[in-house]
Amino acid sequence: MTAHSAGTAATDVRDDSVRELESAFRGTLVRPADEDYDTVRQVWNGMVDKRPALIARCAGAADVISAVNFAREQGLPVAVRGGGHNVAGSGVCDDGLVIDLSPMNGVRVDPGGGTVRAEGGVTIGDLDHETQAFGLAVPMGVVTATGIAGLTLGGGIGWLRRRHGLSSDNLISADVVTADGRLIIASAEENADLLWGLQGGGGNFGVVTSFEYRAHPVGPDVFLAFVVHAGTDAAEALRFYREWAGTAPDEVSSFAILWHAPEIDEIPAEHHHAPIVVYLAVHSGDGAHAQQDLASLREFGSPIADLSDTLPYLEVQQFFDADYPAHEMRYYWKSHHLAGLPDDAITALVDLNENSPSLHSTLDVWQLGGAFGRPGPGDTAFGDRSAPFLLGIESNWERPEDDDACVEWGRAAFRALEPFSTGAQYLNFPGLYEDPDEMLRGSFGANFDRLVACKNRYDPTNLFRLNPNIPPT
Ligand SMILES: Cc1cc2nc3c(=O)[nH]c(=O)nc-3n(C[C@H](O)[C@H](O)[C@H](O)COP(=O)(O)OP(=O)(O)OC[C@H]3O[C@@H](n4cnc5c(N)ncnc54)[C@H](O)[C@@H]3O)c2cc1C
Known part of the structure; x- marks a missing residue:
């Protein structure tokens, strides 16, 4: 399974129209015949292999204006690319114009x-x-x-x-x-x-x-709690995490991650590649309180490793970087805002992790609340903030021949945890945008109609539609 039209040649836009755009363009225009076309059209998710007709690598706002006008006048589909990390690959498209802002990094x-x-x-x-x-x-x-x-x-x-x-x-x-x-x-x-x-x-x-x-x-140092529990203790570790998460101060943001142990020296060899639960919590407040605020999380049960440490904030920000290589791996991510984490949800999560077809996949329980939870549902378009947890379902794998099994595992996890959802999903973990209507209405709730009014005012012809699309009326 690949998110593209396999083997199709990208439609070429007319030379004279591209020359006209080029004369008003400070950045670079990349077309299918250009040497760097295959590099520039790549996005992070290796599942995505799309062939745009033209890539406008913008140097500034003037280039963006020219590119938007060009796409509208030529009737081309438009993809907008920032960092190219959308999991569904919406920063690139087949046969249209990619407005690529990656050179604009001031x-x-x-x-x-x-x-x-x-x-x-x-x-x-x-x-x-x-x-x-x-x-x-x-x-x-x-x-x-x-x-x-x-x-x-x-x-x-x-x-x-x-x-x-x-x-x-x-x-x-x-x-x-x-x-x-x-x-x-x-x-x-x-x-x-x-x-x-x-x-x-x-x-x-x-x-x-x-x-x-x-x-x-913030920083320069923060405290990172990094505690690993064996899969045999997974359910108990998650039940403890559920209670602990409700007591942590706002300076702490944490996850409980169901995963398989990587082959690293800090984790005993007998656990390598076996199911684990990892607590990761960052305390970004006063260092003097950090150890105390995270003590009970570290003291619970019989962890197989505790790698907690005071680290530069910049290093903590890079903590996961190596786990998410661009282009070479394949990814399918979904989510649920969870109304709670009852025992039945924990049982489902432990079972899914034990039966995951890929050792790279994870089920991430993000602790919410605190400053995240305070804005009212209508204060920003994001919507309701009442859920205590967000479940990130990350199916991550290496080989194209595993596509079907790994996408199906992600979908099975989504279905299994649906009974515990508030009905909202996190739109930055969008699967392949397969159920946009359900995803948008459930996630935006009462904000949906206001978003439609905004769309009507700023993009009434739906030029920008390769996204969680709010349809204009
Ligand atoms: C490895 C990895 C880790 C992640 N971790 C987190 C995380 O910790 N927290 C979290 O919240 N999310 C996380 N995400 C999800 C992330 O928020 C989304 O994938 C997001 O879309 C990435 O933005 P981008 O600019 O890189 O994407 P792109 O693929 O470049 O763009 C995605 C979409 O955003 C819109 N867009 C991009 N640039 C612009 C622009 N300048 N103007 C208007 N629209 C634009 C377009 O609709 C485009 O289709 C992660 C994703 C990855 C791949």
Whole structure:
């Protein structure tokens, strides 16, 4: 199974129209005959192999405006690419135009004002590098090659979520090129409905050329609790985690991850490749309290390893990087906001992990609440924040011949945990967008109609539709 039309040649756009675009373009245009075409069209998920007619690698907002106008006038499908890490591969398309912002990676920190401005192609690693130079951080995700654009527009959850909220909660303003080729500002003062829509409503409303965020004092060191339990203790470890998660202070953001033990020296050899449960918790507050706040999590049961340590925030941000190589591995991710973690849900999770067809796959129980949970459902497009946990279902594998089994495992996990869901999913873990209507209505709830109104205002012809698509009326 590959998310493309196998073997098809990309449609060529007319030479004279491309030459006209080129004359007004500061970045580069890449076409199927170009030497770097196969490199530039690649996205993170090795399952995705799409062949666009043209890739517009933009150098600035003027290029984005030219590219948007070109796509509209030529009637081409449009994919918008930030970091290229969308799991369903929505940053690239067959036979259309890719508006690629990855060359736009400038970051400017205002340390005095506690704000940061970052262009649309910036990665989490770029942003962390610049902000930590001033002892600041913007809440982002947990793998540094991920683009801030797609992540923020879908919400953005990471190690600071319970202390400072979602990435999108920290979005102050954005520069947006709309479908009619205008650049407008979305902020509390101008086009406030658009700012609201960008806070979780995805890439539906235009191309964001730059994001302005609030940044917070973090680090340079934080405390990471990293505790491993054997699969034989998995159910008990998850029951303890369920109770503990409700008592942790907001400085702590954590996961319980059902996985298979990697072959590393720190884990006893008899557990290698066997099911495990890992507690990972970051305490980003006062170092003097960190050990105490995480003591009970580390003391529970009989862990087979405890690798907890005080580490630079930048290092913690890179903790998972090596586990998610680009291009060479294949991925299918789904999610549920869980209304709780009752024993039946735990039994289902343990069973799924034991029967996973790939040792790389994980079931991630993200602790929510804290600053993440405080905004009301209508405050941002993201929607209801009441769930205490988010379940990330990550099917990760290596060989194309395992596609069917691994995608089916992800779908089986989604079905098995559905009875425990609030009905909302996290749209940045979207599978292959196979049930968009159910996914969007369940996730946005009462915000759905307001998002449609926003879509009607900023993209009434649905130029930007390769995303969790809000249909205009
Ligand atoms: C390894 C890995 C780890 C992850 N970890 C986390 C995590 O910790 N927390 C979390 O919340 N999510 C996480 N995610 C999910 C991530 O948030 C999404 O995959 C997100 O879409 C990635 O953004 P991107 O810019 O890299 O994606 P792209 O594929 O470039 O873009 C995805 C979509 O976003 C929109 N888009 C992108 N750029 C723009 C722009 N400039 N203007 C308008 N629309 C745009 C488009 O609709 C596009 O289709 C992770 C994903 C991966 C692959």
